[in-house]
Amino acid sequence: MDSISRGKSALTPAVFPLRSRSRGIQQLPNSQVIPPWLRSLVKVQRFSSIAALSLTAAVLAVYGQVVYAQHLWNQEYRKLETLQRHERQLTTANEGLKDQLAKQAENPKMNLALPTPANNIFMPPAPLRPSPTVAPTPTQLELAPDTVIGY
Amino acid sequence: MKVQRKRASKQPLVTSKPVDPSPARLGKSLPVKASAMRLLSVWAVLTASTLGLGVNLYRLQVTQTSTLKQWAQEQQMIYLRPFIPRRPIVDRNGAVLAIDQPVYILYAHPKLFKVSKSVIAAKLAPVLNRPIASVLKQLDQRETGIQVEYALSEDIANRILDWQMDGLELIRNQQRVYPQKDLAADVVGYVNSDRQGQAGVEYSQQSHLERTAQSIQISRTGSGALMPEQLPGGFLNVDNLRLQLTLDTRLQRTARFALKRQLKQFKAKRGSVIVMDAKDGAILALAAEPSYDPNYFYKYDPGLFKNWALTDLYEPGSTFKPINVAIALEAGAIKPNSVFNDVGQLQIGGWPIGNYDYSTRGSRGLLTLSQILQYSSNVGMVRIVQQMKPEVYYGWLERLGLGQTTGSDLPFESASQLKTQEQFTQGPIEPATASFGQGLSLTPLQVTQLHAALVNGGQLISPRIVRGLFSSDGQLHWQPKQPAPRRIFSPKTTQAVLSMMEDVVSKGTGKPAKIPGYRVGGKTGTAQKANPNGGYMSNAKITSFVGIFPMQAPRYVVLAVIDEPQGDNAFGSTVTAPIVKAVIESLITMDALPPSQ
Numbered sequence: 231m232d233s234i235s236r237g238k239s240a241l242t243p244a245v246f247p248l249r250s251r252s253r254g255i256q257q258l259p260n261s262q263v264i265p266p267w268l269r270s271l272v273k274v275q276r277f278s279s280i281a282a283l284s285l286t287a288a289v290l291a292v293y294g295q296v297v298y299a300q301h302l303w304n305q306e307y308r309k310l311e312t313l314q315r316h317e318r319q320l321t322t323a324n325e326g327l328k329d330q331l332a333k334q335a336e337n338p339k340m341n342l343a344l345p346t347p348a349n350n351i352f353m354p355p356a357p358l359r360p361s362p363t364v365a366p367t368p369t370q371l372e373l374a375p376d377t378v379i380g381y
Numbered sequence: 382m383k384v385q386r387k388r389a390s391k392q393p394l395v396t397s398k399p400v401d402p403s404p405a406r407l408g409k410s411l412p413v414k415a416s417a418m419r420l421l422s423v424w425a426v427l428t429a430s431t432l433g434l435g436v437n438l439y440r441l442q443v444t445q446t447s448t449l450k451q452w453a454q455e456q457q458m459i460y461l462r463p464f465i466p467r468r469p470i471v472d473r474n475g476a477v478l479a480i481d482q483p484v485y486i487l488y489a490h491p492k493l494f495k496v497s498k499s500v501i502a503a504k505l506a507p508v509l510n511r512p513i514a515s516v517l518k519q520l521d522q523r524e525t526g527i528q529v530e531y532a533l534s535e536d537i538a539n540r541i542l543d544w545q546m547d548g549l550e551l552i553r554n555q556q557r558v559y560p561q562k563d564l565a566a567d568v569v570g571y572v573n574s575d576r577q578g579q580a581g582v583e584y585s586q587q588s589h590l591e592r593t594a595q596s597i598q599i600s601r602t603g604s605g606a607l608m609p610e611q612l613p614g615g616f617l618n619v620d621n622l623r624l625q626l627t628l629d630t631r632l633q634r635t636a637r638f639a640l641k642r643q644l645k646q647f648k649a650k651r652g653s654v655i656v657m658d659a660k661d662g663a664i665l666a667l668a669a670e671p672s673y674d675p676n677y678f679y680k681y682d683p684g685l686f687k688n689w690a691l692t693d694l695y696e697p698g699s700t701f702k703p704i705n706v707a708i709a710l711e712a713g714a715i716k717p718n719s720v721f722n723d724v725g726q727l728q729i730g731g732w733p734i735g736n737y738d739y740s741t742r743g744s745r746g747l748l749t750l751s752q753i754l755q756y757s758s759n760v761g762m763v764r765i766v767q768q769m770k771p772e773v774y775y776g777w778l779e780r781l782g783l784g785q786t787t788g789s790d791l792p793f794e795s796a797s798q799l800k801t802q803e804q805f806t807q808g809p810i811e812p813a814t815a816s817f818g819q820g821l822s823l824t825p826l827q828v829t830q831l832h833a834a835l836v837n838g839g840q841l842i843s844p845r846i847v848r849g850l851f852s853s854d855g856q857l858h859w860q861p862k863q864p865a866p867r868r869i870f871s872p873k874t875t876q877a878v879l880s881m882m883e884d885v886v887s888k889g890t891g892k893p894a895k896i897p898g899y900r901v902g903g904k905t906g907t908a909q910k911a912n913p914n915g916g917y918m919s920n921a922k923i924t925s926f927v928g929i930f931p932m933q934a935p936r937y938v939v940l941a942v943i944d945e946p947q948g949d950n951a952f953g954s955t956v957t958a959p960i961v962k963a964v965i966e967s968l969i970t971m972d973a974l975p976p977s978q
Contacts, residue, residue, distance in 0.1 A: 311464075322477075345966070
């Protein structure tokens with residue numbers, strides 16, 4: 231703290247009280263000139279702190295992306311598993327129902343019979359007709375383009 | 382204002398606590414040293430802690446790395462095995478015949494229970510649909526590894542998982558479900574607990590149905606979610622290929638229904654119906670009664686697991702007569718307009734051979750080929766076959782494939798039996814009995830194949846049941862290799878024989894199979910069953926009927942065989958012809974064929 235206060239006070243013009251002038255002027259350490267190695271060190275420190283901050287920010291961003299992507303993937307995978315399960319269950323249930331219906335149909339109490347050709351109806355196909363042409367309807371404008379319509 | 386007073390005493394201005402830093406006070410040596418010491422001590426502390434961190438880092442990263450890695454792996458790594466089921470089997474219209482379902486086995490480890498056994502038993506009992514006492518009894522068996530329930534559905538398993546109770550473990554397994562139950566059991570077969578097909582298509586196409594699922598090692602996050610970066614490509618193997626058969630479940634239902642009706646009416650031992658498309662050998666229906674439900678295969682007698690339409694031989698009897706006529710025509714021994722004298726009864730090599738209705742009808746006199754088939758005259762057939770040399774006739778029988786299998790893709794097929802050439806050509810009796818279909822044994826499938834050769838213009842095609850592996854949008858991925866068809870008859874011969882078979886239905890013994898408005902051809906067969914000890918059983922018959930449809934453009938062959946029907950009125954025409962009629966009617970409705978007359 232002393233050095234800092236001394237450094238700060240070194241930049242501001244020294245104010246000596248009138249009384250101490252009589253004691254003699256003591257040479258202040260000439261700390262206005264910062265040694266070059268300190269200057270470069272400070273520069274390096276500033277640069278590295280900026281780099282560290284930006285890299286940290288980037289790391290956090292990428293990490294966030296990764297976690298989000300994993301979360302999304304897991305969500306979709308669970309959806310896929312659920313859909314596959316539903317598909318399986320639906321198929322099995324559907325086929326089981328079909329079989330059950332067919333077995334019920336075979337029961338004589340249901341009074342259902344096997345399909346026979348006697349119950350088939352065959353119709354000869356109708357002869358091809360030409361498609362009717364659509365006559366163009368006259369538009370209103372053709373009648374009297376001069377008269378005012380409306381009002 | 383302590384400073385002012387000090388000025389008055391003319392002492393050097395020394396501020397021990399500089400509040401206002403701007404007036405610089407010249408620091409003497411003592412404060413400089415003190416702050417330097419402080420600075421040094423702070424620096425020393427920081428450096429020491431950094432060194433300490435460095436040492437710790439080294440310790441963690443270098444010396445303890447293997448143990449820590451192992452811990453991490455134990456906590457994070459799991460083996461993931463996605464549910465890759467055995468491929469489903471579908472019929473030609475897409476109806477599912479066999480499909481895999483995941484099921485869960487519930488294990489209990491009572492030594493890990495946090496609550497008492499009775500509490501857990503009370504929770505499990507309603508979910509498992511069992512009385513609490515039985516669940517409790519199971520839990521009391523051992524301390525660990527009790528199989529409480531197997532084959533739990535996914536919903537129940539999820540419910541149990543949601544409780545998150547210690548000591549209950551669910552292991553996923555697969556179970557093969559057959560939604561159509563016993564409808565196509567003889568064709569589809571079943572799968573045993575080792576997931577190996579044991580019969581039918583499940584057995585013969587095992588390599589195409591089975592899919593191996595590799596378990597993949599993958600790490601988990603703390604919340605249990607997976608980290609998908611380490612997954613290999615193609616992990617989610619979502620090829621939805623299904624094995625498609627040529628079977629038609631609708632036709633199969635009709636065939637089975639008609640078959641069971643006749644079996645019940647005539648109290649027969651067993652029966653079989655085969656429907657084949659003669660153009661490519663595709664089997665549209667194959668029913669063999671009695672059958673089993675492959676969902677519960679373990680409850681049935683293992684003798685039911687074979688498909689007797691493929692494995693058991695029988696003497697075809699009169700249904701073989703059209704084949705013999707075709708052979709004789711092709712060999713040039715007879716002409717389509719030949720006539721033969723039907724005397725009703727003969728003696729061949731000391732053996733009496735007569736028509737089945739000799740006692741009522743006697744001798745019929747001169748008969749054309751068509752009439753011989755219409756009246757199913759044994760004597761007429763003997764005369765026809767006597768126009769050929771026995772060696773020639775035997776050569777033809779061999780060329781038809783007698784003595785071998787049909788080469789179909791259904792498993793466990795038996796080869797037909799034919800006597801050796803020496804035995805056959807020794808005396809006149811063997812060719813004579815072969816002329817009306819006794820003395821040689823074939824499977825019902827082979828009889829169908831031979832008639833299909835008549836229907837498709839003379840080519841012997843191997844029957845097949847597997848269409849191939851298709852994706853759900855109809856793309857073909859794989860097809861089984863079929864042996865090339867072999868020509869045995871010329872189209873002229875087959876045309877002649879088919880018209881004779883049409884007369885059998887319109888005028889002869891096949892009248893019960895007549896369908897008004899449609900042209901159907903066929904042949905009845907009533908054969909005595911061979912006694913395993915030699916000779917024939919006097920009161921055991923095997924009746925059959927083969928139908929061909931539609932006659933204006935022949936395509937389908939329908940064979941119905943019923944073993945040991947009881948009753949005096951048990952003949953091919955009464956027992957099996959109605960089955961063929963019902964099946965052909967179903968075909969008409971399914972294919973929407975218009976009447977031809």
